[in-house]
Amino acid sequence: ETGVTQSPTHLIKTRGQQVTLRCSSQSGHNTVSWYQQALGQGPQFIFQYYREEENGRGNFPPRFSGLQFPNYSSELNVNALELDDSALYLCASSLEQRNTEAFFGQGTRLTVV
């Protein structure tokens, strides 16, 4: 089991609402990345935070935003939820921004109704 923890594990929201997902990175890791995994698909990159700065972003709209705190934990915020946002959201932490092993949390299952 990795030292990456995500909360909550499951969440149900109504279309149009806002949601915040949280991730605690593994001790000593300064980089956190967020991924969205739809059913039956591979994870898709949302964005990466390195030392509290956004350090890369995938093809997701601005209503997906994030934050990284001084202790390197992170939040993913999604505004104006849509039905298609229903997915497993995965957080990964790594020692550096690239070329190091990534460790994933157990994910947050978001259902938008």
Next chain:
Amino acid sequence: KQEVTQIPAALSVPEGENLVLNCSFTDSAIYNLQWFRQDPGKGLTSLLLIQSSQREQTSGRLNASLDKSSGRSTLYIAASQPGDSATYLCAVDGTGNQFYFGTGTSLTVIP
């Protein structure tokens, strides 16, 4: 844009068999490649990391190889067990500070 493909999409084998999972990628400019295991509805468990300068990595019954020039990696599982049943994902660490994932191979090992 990096595209990662995994073949086969699903595989069912009797216990004890050796098996090979395949991963291909379109852009050879990668930093590393990582194999993950995912149980239904769960997060990803890292199995093996191969740096771009390496040819293979081994951990227990698992062996992963990398041929960067041809854009291919294989994951070899020896003496498969029912507990190996899961989805196996290949991810390439390329440009843009992100992993590019395949859609995975769903493995079922029959007792």
